Amino acid sequence: MNRRLGFLEAVGASTEGALEEVGGLAVLLGESLGFLLQCRLRLGETFAQAYFLGVGSWSIVILTSLFTGMVFSLESAVQAVQYGVGSLVGGAVAFTSARELGPMLSGVVVAGRASAAIAAELGSMVVTEQIEALDALGISPVRMVVLPRIVALVVMLPLLTILGDVVSIAGGMWLAKQIAHIGYASFLQSARSSVHMSDFLLGLVKAAVFGIIIALVGAYQGLRTKGGAAGVGQSTTRAVVSSIILIFVANFVLSYLLFGYHR
């Protein structure tokens, strides 16, 4: 009986914690949007964050997209040629890259880098009283440090996703030629006939949502930091884990809604 109660208590506590986190994220997003609607965005800081969080992530996005596109092509091209449908490989690679692989890969790798960086920076600002100093000066920490990071990632993650899409398709195309002797023209023709512009654009919408998630979760965990260096480490870990989980959940929901599966 006691063990069952303990289990129920643990489930209750986890649910309460999750709801508290969702509520906190919603409040933070609401405050940020409020400042954005008042046109009180700090442009200089936003450009600096766009460079640090976005431009600084291009190499890992290229590497992960290249190899993922190549491995997807490797698996599909060999099978497709065996069944005599090699002409479909380009479409499969491009379709998957535009809708799923591009935004997801960019989201996850940027989450690992940017969410951790945001949580660590803001967590350090909390433990060194810099956030409290902003409050004491009558300056909103949300406007100063959260909003620029959200806007930076909402702009930069779709751009990184375009880069990831292109590299992933190019990698897949090169490998299909090497492994299954599928010509570039045939690959591109298949890609063009299978993928519409809306697939790319909706993939970019997903990326923008992932950008909000990464910045928001990183900032939320950073601002909740308690204690010293150990607290910053815990916030950083929580930020990465939470943002990646939320990206996967959001990806499913967005795919279901955006690509018309709910109709």
Added chain:
Amino acid sequence: MSQIHARLEGVSLAYGEKRVLVDCNLDIVQGAITCVIGLSGAGKSTILRLLNGLRRPTAGRVLVAGRDIASLAGRELADFRQQIGFAFQFSALFDSLTVFDNVALPLRETTTLDERAIRGKVETILASVGLTDAAQALPAELSGGMRKRVGFARAVIAQPTMVLYDEPTTGLDPVMTRMLTDTIRSLQQRDQSTVVVVSHDRESIYAMADYIAMIYEGKILAYGSLEQIRASTDPYLLQFLHGNPEGPMHVV
């Protein structure tokens, strides 16, 4: 009769089970320097945070310039805080900004002054705390005493009516301690502001205080002018001011 700028009325505050302040009453005289003294962990810094609205009392009222600061929230509280400067114990400088930008930040973010006017004000205040040459340095390049002075400059740049200093001389050598004490006094005289200083340092307290309040076990144990406190025979006060481990105070 001295005018009262801020007042704690029956203030209690607890962090979970730990009671920090218990039915605490304190008057802060306008245009004077009030030093709050007491053992480590007695709740001195908490009083500063209550006066700025960074903490809310669990009971009682905190009145600043006649307004109950605990009743303010959001934009109203942020606007009200612009009348209150706060110099943090460890300075809390923004480490990605230069000294100049740290000091200019309150003016840039909370006023409509143009950049030329801001530059003039920042240069003046940096000169008055002796940091003209360090304007373009980053906080990481400064000594402890310099960081404290940047924190002071940032706290007073918008000429608030009340300035709060949290342990401004802790951990510094006697020469720097004297320099910072003189800086606090000269900034207060320049702006005619109300100042509250939390400190352990007997010499700097004697050098700058107009009024002294001693806090013990969450209550104000003694309060009076500098002369009254120096003449007091209260055994708690004597034990603290003489740094005696033996006495009526329970030292943990």
